[in-house]
Amino acid sequence: MQLVCESGDFTRFSGPTALMARFGMDLSHISSGNSIRRGSITKTGNRHARKALVSAAYKCTHCPRVSVGLRERQ
Template sequence: MHWRWLGEQAFGSPHQQFVFGECIRRIEEAQARCERLDLMLQEVMEGWSLAPLVKALQALRGVGLVIAATLVTEIGDLARFQTPKHLMGWLGLAPTEASSGSRTRRGAITKTGNGEARAMLVEAAWSYRLPAREERRYRMRVEGLPEESRSIGWKAQARLC
């Protein structure tokens, strides 16, 4: 990896150099494990009945295979929610409210819903802090998707960025 050259002469003590080398090996092993798990997830997706939904969700910026598969697994059929407001309440993304008479105070999100799905959505939302653009990874993800899905993904990106 690109950091390996950094450790060749980074430390004066051979003991420090050894520990640094072990840290590098640990990172490389973790990256290899993640790559193996991603390949297994791709393999499993091929036979899953909800794979088209997972693929369509990847048209949204910041939503890769892991996030899309987690959302579909945790949420299930989106048709069971009557409105987006119901879905947001189930996810725990609705604001708290303290009302008394004519006074209404809204606070932070409730965090009472599905924590795993909420965490995936928050992670994906971080990518919207950057300007809208079609980078190479995004183009590869949406390749082969119907034009309608790609259009919705781009519309969301342009609106949220």
């Protein structure tokens, strides 16, 4: 819900790359001559939406641990 509120209408973005750039999740790059180095995310977009995305990704990848006491009660 927070992502919808922060971004507005998703159809105004040309694609996922534009949406990630709006949230500041696109990669920075440094180019000099023929070499191009990619860095970390730019963090220039909406920080609230970026935090919601990171929190959702963390929640999907980390399962909460159930304590021994709770497991015994179940």
